[in-house]
Amino acid sequence: MRHLPRLFLPTALLVITACGGPRDVAVRVLIPGADSALAPSASLPIVALPYDRDSVLAAMEAQAARPRPHSAALDDLFARYQEPFAAYTVAIARADAFDDTLAAIRASLDTIARSAPEYQELYQRFADVTDSVAAADRVGQAAEQRLTATREELGGPIESLRVEVRAWEDLTFSGYDTLVQNLAESKMRLPATDTTGTDGWASLTLAPGKWWIYVRSWDAHDPNSEWYWNIPVTSDTVVLEPSNGQRRPRY
Structure with missing residues (x-):
């Protein structure tokens, strides 16, 4: 089997990756309002990442000299x-x-x-x-x-x-930005972003491969907590709500 020269390997990979073609993914965010009823969350940044940020953060935290304080x-x-x-x-x-x-x-x-x-x-x-x-x-x-x-x-x-x-x-988490940038570049896929409209919907165009949707939103019931999502994309429509998110303290 003839091997491609190293010089042309990135281009070849891009061609192979592009064969599947990009896909549009619709994302909606619903959070409990002051009355506890679910409502669309507007003006919220939506980020699609080609890596699992939770795994990266957990690996870095495991190497910390001491646990998270207080x-x-x-x-x-x-x-x-x-x-x-x-x-x-x-x-x-x-x-x-x-x-x-x-x-x-x-x-x-x-x-x-x-x-x-x-x-x-x-x-x-x-x-x-x-x-x-x-x-x-x-x-x-x-x-x-x-x-x-x-x-x-x-x-x-x-x-x-x-x-x-x-x-x-x-x-x-010193060095996190450099680490995830290298991860994204190694996968030849950069993060994609959008912002939710008044109806809570956002739209992303994603290249073939594994993606995770990362979102953080305020908590109407507690200013010291937030709603957090970091979930893999498994379909062309992703609805983020309390049932698939985490309510976390804002330390």
């Missing part, structure tokens, strides 16, 4: 912060719902004659909801004050521990 301490602080934060978001959502109801009733009143029988009934409903709005606002203000006090108490300790965690990460 995980247990940060978990405890995050838990103490999350409860008043959740109470505040629920209170604000409830107040917003009452405001929307009040606006809808007001709009209906503007279309009904005051002498009409249904006007008085609707006006009483307007008065009742107005009282509910005032009560919800008081609850929201109390929740905000509690959250502010918690932030002032825990913000400093959380940040000081995070500084040490970031220093550990900088040391442990």
